Every structure is written in structure tokens, then in C-alpha cells.
Amino acid sequence: MSEIADAEVARCWDSNADQWTDDVRNGFDVYRDRFTFPAFIDAMPQIDGLEVVDFGCGEGTNTRAFAKRGARLTGLDISQRMIEHACQNEADDPLGIKYLVSSYSEHCGLPDASFDAVLSTMALMDGPDLSGAVREAFRLLRPGGFIHFSILHPCFITPGLGWERDEEGQVVGLRVARYFDRSTFTEHWRFGDRPKDEDVVPFAVPRFPRTIGDYLNALAAAGFVLTALVEPQPAPDACEDVPRFARWRDLGAFLLIVTAKRPTV
Numbered sequence: 001m002s003e004i005a006d007a008e009v010a011r012c013w014d015s016n017a018d019q020w021t022d023d024v025r026n027g028f029d030v031y032r033d034r035f036t037f038p039a040f041i042d043a044m045p046q047i048d049g050l051e052v053v054d055f056g057c058g059e060g061t062n063t064r065a066f067a068k069r070g071a072r073l074t075g076l077d078i079s080q081r082m083i084e085h086a087c088q089n090e091a092d093d094p095l096g097i098k099y100l101v102s103s104y105s106e107h108c109g110l111p112d113a114s115f116d117a118v119l120s121t122m123a124l125m126d127g128p129d130l131s132g133a134v135r136e137a138f139r140l141l142r143p144g145g146f147i148h149f150s151i152l153h154p155c156f157i158t159p160g161l162g163w164e165r166d167e168e169g170q171v172v173g174l175r176v177a178r179y180f181d182r183s184t185f186t187e188h189w190r191f192g193d194r195p196k197d198e199d200v201v202p203f204a205v206p207r208f209p210r211t212i213g214d215y216l217n218a219l220a221a222a223g224f225v226l227t228a229l230v231e232p233q234p235a236p237d238a239c240e241d242v243p244r245f246a247r248w249r250d251l252g253a254f255l256l257i258v259t260a261k262r263p264t265v
Contacts, residue, residue: 005128005184006103009206010078012186013058016203017081021059028191030242032122036255037062039232040121040150043257047071050116053140055104055133055149056123060086060097066119067095074115075099076108078127105132113142120149128184128208130215134222141262147224148259153231154212156252159183163247174252182209192244215258224260231256 013020023029048070057063057075059082067073075097077083083101090097102108104120105127118137127133137147160177188202219226231253234245248254 005206006078006105009126009128010080010103012204012206013077013079014081016205017059017079017085019200020203021082021085023191023194024059024061028193030191030193031254032062034238034242035232035234035245035248036122036150037065038235039230039255040148040257041065043228043230043232043259044119044148045117045146045259047117047119051114052117052119053110053115055118055120055137056126057086057099058082058123060089060099062119062121063097064089064095067097071117073097074110076102076104078103103127103129103132104136105129106136107139108136110140112139115140116142116145118145118147118149120147122150122152124149124215125151125154125208125210126206128206130208130210131218131221134218134224138222138224138262143262143264146227146259146261147219148257150255150257151215153253153256154210154215155179155256156254159185159209171247171251174247176252178209179211182211182214184208212256215256219258219260223262225263226258226260228259229256230258 050071052071053074054063055076057077060075063073063075075086080101083099086099158176158179159181162175163171164173164175166172185207187205187207190200190202232255233249239245239249
């Protein structure tokens with residue numbers, strides 16, 4: 001099942017890659033730029049001087065940001081086309097990053113205990129085999145190393161999510177439904193800040209809903225020890241500049257950031 005699902009994930013992201021890369025590098029991913037990535041960095045342990053692997057690196061924007069913080073980076077992604085974009089950026093502006101096309105849920109060919117940290121930004125929820133991904137992270141980490149990842153908050157971003165509105169149409173609540181529905185589906189969407197009349201094919205993003213217990217139990221089963229769990233709210237200036245962020249400040253959590261350590265013994 002994993003092999004078939006991985007192949008479909010790769011196909012979708014290869015198809016998304018060109019538009020995704022253009023959108024991200026032209027500032028249309030405002031959630032990443034103003035909320036999810038700054039929150040990830042704020043919660044991230046020190047990585048200066050560390051050997052780091054980025055699970056689900058995509059076209060490499062976040063990978064490059066990690067490298068600029070003094071880490072030695074390897075980027076891993078299942079999409080050949082995404083890695084091609086990342087490699088081209090590295091060729092144009094070298095930061096010493098190595099890129100590899102591979103699922104993060106299988107043995108990627110890199111040596112055991114060869115990294116100090118595994119980072120993953122908004123990617124683990126989009127892979128079919130979470131347990132395999134966490135085991136691979138554990139294998140790659142040296143004793144004392146850590147995994148630090150962000151995902152859509154599984155308690156709030158559920159298959160039955162919906163906004164509740166008052167008589168004036170103002171959003172006043174968040175409906176959470178079908179929390180335990182783990183049925184996979186493919187979501188079609190585009191970045192919301194693109195002009196509405198643009199002829200842009202929506203991204204096809206395979207989704208694999210899970211509970212918060214699924215994530216934490218996968219970490220425990222692999223041998224990790226949880227060290228931090230963060231549910232950030234958008235910053236005040238971000239809510240002022242992007243008013244729809246206020247829904248995730250006041251009504252529910254959009255983002256979950258987890259840090260866990262591989263024990264030294």
C-alpha cells in the first residue's frame with residue numbers, strides 16, 4: 001500500500017512543482033511567510049554547525065533558510081521535479097546543500113546516525129506512512145539528536161472543518177468534525193492571494209488525516225522522547241496585515257510544532 005500511495009504522492013507533487021515553485025518564490029504563500037515558518041523558527045532548537053536533513057524539502061526555500069542559519073543541509077523529497085527546482089537554485093546560489101529524491105518514509109540510502117537533526121515543515125501530514133517516516137528519522141539521527149516538525153493541527157484541521165458565521169456573515173466559530181475519519185483524499189486548492197481571475201490550475205495535494213495520538217504514539221513507538229509541543233498563534237502584525245489570520249488567533253489552532261529527542265542510551 002505504501003509503495004502505491006508514495007507513487008501517487010510523487011505524481012501529484014511533480015505536477016504541482018512548477019506552479020508551486022513560482023508561487024512560493026513570488027510571495028503568494030503568505031501562511032508560510034507570515035505565520036508557519038516564523039513560528040517554526042521560533043520553536044526550533046539551535047542548528048548552527050549541525051548536520052541537518054530536511055524531510056519533504058520541496059523546492060528548497062526553507063532548506064536554504066536553514067542553511068543560512070549555519071547548518072549543513074541535506075534536502076529530501078519524493079518529487080523529482082521539486083528537487084530539480086531546488087538543485088537549480090543551489091547551482092545559481094550555492095549554499096552547500098545536497099538534495100536527494102526519496103520518500104522520507106523508507107530507507108533513503110543515507111548512513112545510520114549521520115545527522116544531528118531532522119527538520120520537516122508542513123510535510124509529514126502529506127505522506128502515507130507516518131510510522132515509516134518517524135522510524136527513518138530515528139535511524140538517521142545520532143544519539144542525542146532531535147526531530148523538529150510542523151503539521152496542520154490534527155485536532156482542528158479535520159476532514160469536517162467548517163467556519164460558523166453569524167447573521168452578518170462574520171466568522172464567529174470553528175466547526176470540527178470527523179476527527180477520527182482517517183480516509184485519504186486529494187484536496188484541490190490554490191494560494192488565496194493569487195488574483196481570482198488568473199488561469200491557474202489548482203494544486204492536487206493528497207491528504208492523510210490523523211489524530212494527535214497517531215503522531216505522538218508514532219514518535220514513542222520509534223523510541224523518541226517528546227521535549228516540546230507548541231501551538232502558535234499568528235503574531236499581531238501578521239493578523240493586522242492578513243486579517244483572516246485572526247481566525248487562527250482567536251477560534252482554533254492551525255499549526256502544531258513538535259520536538260522530540262533520540263535518547264543517548
